[in-house]
Amino acid sequence: MIQCLRLLNVKPLCGVSGCGESSEEESSPRDKLQRNSKGLADFCIKNIDQADFGRREIEVAQQEMPALMNLRKRAEEEKPLSGAKVVGCTHITAQTAVLIETLVALGAQCRWVACNIFSTQNAVAAAVVEGGVPVFAWKGESEDDFWWCIDRSVCADAWQPNMILDDGGDLTHWIYKKYPSLLKRIRGIVEESVTGVFRLYQLSKAGKLCVPAMNVNDSVTKQKFDNLYCCRESILDGLKRTTDVMFGGKQVLVCGYGEVGKGCCSALKALGAVVYVTEVDPICALQACMDGFRVLKLSEVIRQADMVITCTGNKNVVVREHLDRMKNGCIVCNMGHSNTEIDLVSLHTSELKWERVRPQVDHIIWPDGKRIVLLAEGRLLNLSCSTVPSFVLSITATTQALALIELFNAPEGRYKQDVYLLPKKMDEYVASLHLATFDAHLSELSDDQAKYLGISKNGPFKPSYYRSANTHTHTHTHTHTHTNAGLSNCF
Amino acid sequence: MIQCLRLLNVKPLCGVSGCGESSEEESSPRDKLQRNSKGLADFCIKNIDQADFGRREIEVAQQEMPALMNLRKRAEEEKPLSGAKVVGCTHITAQTAVLIETLVALGAQCRWVACNIFSTQNAVAAAVVEGGVPVFAWKGESEDDFWWCIDRSVCADAWQPNMILDDGGDLTHWIYKKYPSLLKRIRGIVEESVTGVFRLYQLSKAGKLCVPAMNVNDSVTKQKFDNLYCCRESILDGLKRTTDVMFGGKQVLVCGYGEVGKGCCSALKALGAVVYVTEVDPICALQACMDGFRVLKLSEVIRQADMVITCTGNKNVVVREHLDRMKNGCIVCNMGHSNTEIDLVSLHTSELKWERVRPQVDHIIWPDGKRIVLLAEGRLLNLSCSTVPSFVLSITATTQALALIELFNAPEGRYKQDVYLLPKKMDEYVASLHLATFDAHLSELSDDQAKYLGISKNGPFKPSYYRSANTHTHTHTHTHTHTNAGLSNCF
């Protein structure tokens, strides 16, 4: 996966979600004693008084996360997480709040902490605390705060976690290091991020993984939504919010035609841009051709581009030499991978002047007056300058909830101390829970048809090995190689 | 024309352009004496100190308005407006600043005033003043301020206008009423808005128009860009900035398939929405069908719509009965005409609760808890919640500049005391000035080919009557009636 969606809720530009939290005081939340309206004091957040505003944001998010709401309804009586004590470490946003409160509705006791020092929506944290879940997180933590919060989330009087929901692996890491004895009680780890999954595979390889773990990152549904569809939605949004640029007739150069590139190209073409593609992989290049895009080398079209968008997952795709040849006003941004795709170092030289014209928008000015418009300092555009639809996050969140339920309720022996992909059938179940949003009605196989196809009437409808590879994108091979190895164990 | 673009620069939601002007003081600009760096005091704006920030916004706008910049270059020596004294009344935004400064570059002396009490970008006004042009305008004028400013813009020591550039007709009205003697010196009026043009035709009809006037509103290029293309760009932007909604798979109901509706439908379909259309005109309905949209009555699809967008130019298109039947979470907004399309009165009743969840976003809550998401209180969505590309405004601004040049330089007798459309050839010239942006290269007719077609090599390439009617949209007939008066002979 190229796009690191776990960070996508940061909305520095328009700051809609920040409206309730503008007057950030100086004192550290750690120095402050607060209580929610029911007297709970076991939490540490910015300001419990922002709970009302946060509740409103959560309610807005609920509307676009019908699968979780659906899950709440279905499981109201059953309480499949009854007895589960979940410690969670994720971004703390309206959407994760919907997840947390769903877990609670399903019977779980939760404690929560942020996986990122900047991304916490303080008002949402307040609302979750007001709802009764201890949260340890605020926007703008220090490194020290970060680990202090994680520590506090794990340890509580008379409460020990038996499930871990992690995003990035820091919580898992801390428990391994600080509270190894807890691991005996842990019935499973659910991990969402590329990095966290990679760490788990390393543990497994080293024979040190002592808990079953579920790799949520590589589910089919998540892959398609986090990349192709999400980028189709967010590329236009990110460019508009930062530059108000008109798309019609503009010449756009998209570097990379994996899922992210496909999503960007499709949206830009649809709005009337003339799109060029660069590729290194001949198969992706052939797809780009057949989809109606000219495939050229960066150097061949760089002079005429109005926008350059990197989506390769590689490094130094756009370098100084290219930037030197771009025309005045060219917009440069990155939808791909961390902040390596554009060679920023080459732009921090004395002859170039940087001018911040808007938040997240820098003009880099050449000696001859030429200006290049750099967005988000080369970091992920949609992380920085657009929002990601709650619906997309809903798919990941639902997968996480189902993974927790599966691991918590699995009979002894179904899962060993290894990394697993969510069973195909659950992947299909997550998808089916989201169909109601579109008022989509599935057809059903007759007995006869199922027999003809040699599959069960209720799915899975595709073989299990489809899951990790339905896309043809730039992915680090190691995560998958290992994954597939694990598969042979589980099914 | 449905879309009233002259208001489109208001950006209350994201307020990017407002960054430099947040600390609005209490005292009225009328009570304040200010001077620009060259000592000029003949102006009245919020704060001259914001000039630097405004200049930056103007520079950003210049990049997307190449035709005006081009005009500056071409006319550097010629100065076709040398001797022109232009009093202008428009929105005061970065884009109009580019226009004003182009007129100055072409030789004109200008004085400027706002046509709207809310839309002035204070920092831009400051930059224009710093550049030497007297401006009388600030954001948040009172009614009294408004006319005071207009009055101040007209009168100056030893300066009397000989050209009027108006948007809405208020300036023209004021001069007619207060300074009729000035009209003798006025060589022409250039008017952009539907309303202003209508007023001019009424004057003409009544035999009271004593100055040649140019109707800029109905030029082909403007019509296409202000409606079809501009709405294609802004509908997605407006919806995203307010609601972060995902478009893929959503069922959207677009009321009206004129140019505005066509633009909206095209963009939404391209992003994966399922779009339904309502229409009253069978020809537009047939176009919608052929373009792949189901044409149904509002009542037939209202229950399943995720979004309802009005683009009819009519009133009470969406009424309480429809709103009662919408599903929870349905987004309702208006791209059409002022704020009449949604019956807002029916929503201000005691049993419905209004809740403002974000700027420009209200939840209207039914007794059973159903929430309808109303954007911009039913006013134009893109006026309130998105920006309009500078490029689109560039076309209008260029047309205005050319109209001024034409009227100012026309030989005696070419224009009488009537309302004119810009000659076809100038319309084509405006278009040609914008082709460079797209690096588009026009072909040229050979002598032989021109002869074959019976036209001049240099255009106009289409008959003049094409100009006002290349679209099949909802337009008030009166503006056109005059233009095509001859038609009444034929039928």
Added chain:
Amino acid sequence: MIQCLRLLNVKPLCGVSGCGESSEEESSPRDKLQRNSKGLADFCIKNIDQADFGRREIEVAQQEMPALMNLRKRAEEEKPLSGAKVVGCTHITAQTAVLIETLVALGAQCRWVACNIFSTQNAVAAAVVEGGVPVFAWKGESEDDFWWCIDRSVCADAWQPNMILDDGGDLTHWIYKKYPSLLKRIRGIVEESVTGVFRLYQLSKAGKLCVPAMNVNDSVTKQKFDNLYCCRESILDGLKRTTDVMFGGKQVLVCGYGEVGKGCCSALKALGAVVYVTEVDPICALQACMDGFRVLKLSEVIRQADMVITCTGNKNVVVREHLDRMKNGCIVCNMGHSNTEIDLVSLHTSELKWERVRPQVDHIIWPDGKRIVLLAEGRLLNLSCSTVPSFVLSITATTQALALIELFNAPEGRYKQDVYLLPKKMDEYVASLHLATFDAHLSELSDDQAKYLGISKNGPFKPSYYRSANTHTHTHTHTHTHTNAGLSNCF
């Protein structure tokens, strides 16, 4: 109008409609006495025995011409053409057969003749005769036959026409020349073609038009369908049937971005081609840009084009110099205007070898072995190599039927001896009759809304001058000049 749709039924390539008529005998139909099953001998066609096959083709066409079928139902009792004696001169195809038989169902007596010596579908002619309508036409008439047939269609014992339905003006011309006395009885002429309309305007200009005439060619609905939508459908079909070419990834050069060019570009882009446009008119060029096409000169992209399609209405658009620079295998065809757009003369030189590889497909071979693939010898591609949907023809045919009804029933004095466009309201009625095909449901204006818009609840919904100019295409100005004569007053 560029596309001459009246010729489009010729299907020489696939010859589906020719299946029943393969064994063409030698003897002329003029030498043969035939009778239909009811004893009628007053006709002259190829072979009455083909009637069954022709009837099947007519039945197929009826399915796609619901408006005419609808008209039959509605008018069953009313018989608005009762007393009408229509002499018609059109292509004789399954679709015109549906028109003829509709006129009969509405009460008219008809006699029919072909407007083209090649386009008659013999079997269809037989079926129409078997149905009781005298037809004088066969495929492959000589010039002499052509006029003989026209003469026979006009004159019959005790039968004199009082209405003319013409396509091209030859019938009208013949009556003017040979039977001027008949004109006194004629209540109206309905003319479909550009050429025929032009002739009528000339007559009118010369003061010689002594009958009211209806110009069907310039109705809004016909313009949109015959050009934009029809070309969108037929460009792919014509290319596939002749060359089996794959569209995905191919570089296509479309010359001209009027309605025909727009239709071609839209379809080709949708199927994955990379499309370039050439234009002489800056307004059309700007539209092409905004729609996502690079606008370049022919010479700039000629080397890389896989296909070149002319849609300009001009002559010598593609000349030898361009052809010399095309790459091997480049496909060249014309969707525009007669056969002038490609300079064929320059290809008939001794150093180039022509090789017919399939019907309508020639390879032109350069001395170095390069092959250019020329389709339909530069004549209209969709005339020669594809079919036009019956639905499109249905719109024209319905308009013709309504024009006949209008002229036949109009009260004394409504129409003078001039050329008229179909009233706007009828244009809208034609459209509305076709909506049922799409199961489209029109909305209706409330009294209040109609009043607000200042129009009638039942239309017309747009001002009448919209009709002739809703497109921005390459059209010969003369046909319109008359219609909008009044315009010359304004400027």
Added chain:
Amino acid sequence: MIQCLRLLNVKPLCGVSGCGESSEEESSPRDKLQRNSKGLADFCIKNIDQADFGRREIEVAQQEMPALMNLRKRAEEEKPLSGAKVVGCTHITAQTAVLIETLVALGAQCRWVACNIFSTQNAVAAAVVEGGVPVFAWKGESEDDFWWCIDRSVCADAWQPNMILDDGGDLTHWIYKKYPSLLKRIRGIVEESVTGVFRLYQLSKAGKLCVPAMNVNDSVTKQKFDNLYCCRESILDGLKRTTDVMFGGKQVLVCGYGEVGKGCCSALKALGAVVYVTEVDPICALQACMDGFRVLKLSEVIRQADMVITCTGNKNVVVREHLDRMKNGCIVCNMGHSNTEIDLVSLHTSELKWERVRPQVDHIIWPDGKRIVLLAEGRLLNLSCSTVPSFVLSITATTQALALIELFNAPEGRYKQDVYLLPKKMDEYVASLHLATFDAHLSELSDDQAKYLGISKNGPFKPSYYRSANTHTHTHTHTHTHTNAGLSNCF
């Protein structure tokens, strides 16, 4: 794979390729002694005299098969198939002729036979024979002829095959049964079809596969092209050639949203149809939603459909109950799997009347007069009624050629007696050979970038397990399950 492209060259409708072979004599080719111009008599085809016409068709095909032509050039000196004796059993069409002659150019000796009794293009067979390759095939063989030809192709004086190129497995089967001793000399089998591959896996499972075999069917490139892109091209073509139907505004129901369904939906939507989808798999259904299609049950939309297209790979998807409820004129066709998807049996009942209105087009007439238009009797539409672009076939043919080269030249021990997929890198090589067609220019990784990604600069760029699963379609699991097992052996 659903689409069985190996049959796609049959062109019964338009019969372009049949032009040279219309006068089919009565006598069996087996009774006739013919010689080519060089005296060769070791062949059995319809008529050697048609060679010239066939050669022209081959030359046309060559233009769209640049990869093979490229391969010829590159390998001119190297002759990598020198010493190879290939017996091939495929459809005999212009495109396979290009493949055969490429193998010869690479050094192979070939003998060829048809894999289907109907699909041979007689003229092409003649041209191949005239070129020196013995062919045993004609259009309209009997069952007995079929096996007689196969037998003749295998056995020749002093010639024994050492490579097999098969399509369907009949040739392989015959050698296994009749000439098992030959298998010792065979260095490899290359098999293209689903069926043939399935047979090979069965042999392998049973321990009876005694030769390395290459599964060409499941290469990434072939999958994408044969399904998604090919169906996008051919669905429109097939419908137009048979019914001349207009797509704009038509309501189309596509059953199944795998690769085939995706291709069909994309093309139809692009041409203005309103498309509905049915699905059983929630993941595919969710994709359809996000792509803008309503997902409904067949029974919910059957009444309003103008066309119903099956793409499921399942059986009895459209049954009598559905057909009874369709509206008059509804077109029904199959793009999916053999002829099982539409329940034809239910239509062969006494109360329904069948009427053949055109080749491949039947009207089925209900007692009340309703007509359903059934295409190709429910067999694959594009097999029967359209052509498949040579370019698509080029990809398969190139893959076959490379597979032959690989197996023939592989060092002892690289391939065991098992079924293999083409190495990923070769898949990429096939793709790269086709990029020239699009004038596409690949970018190259720098050493640094390759290191960063952990891959080789020259590919493969994706992990090998990507190959068989880049699509999410309805595929029989067995072919893949086994395939993947095989994979673990080879890489």
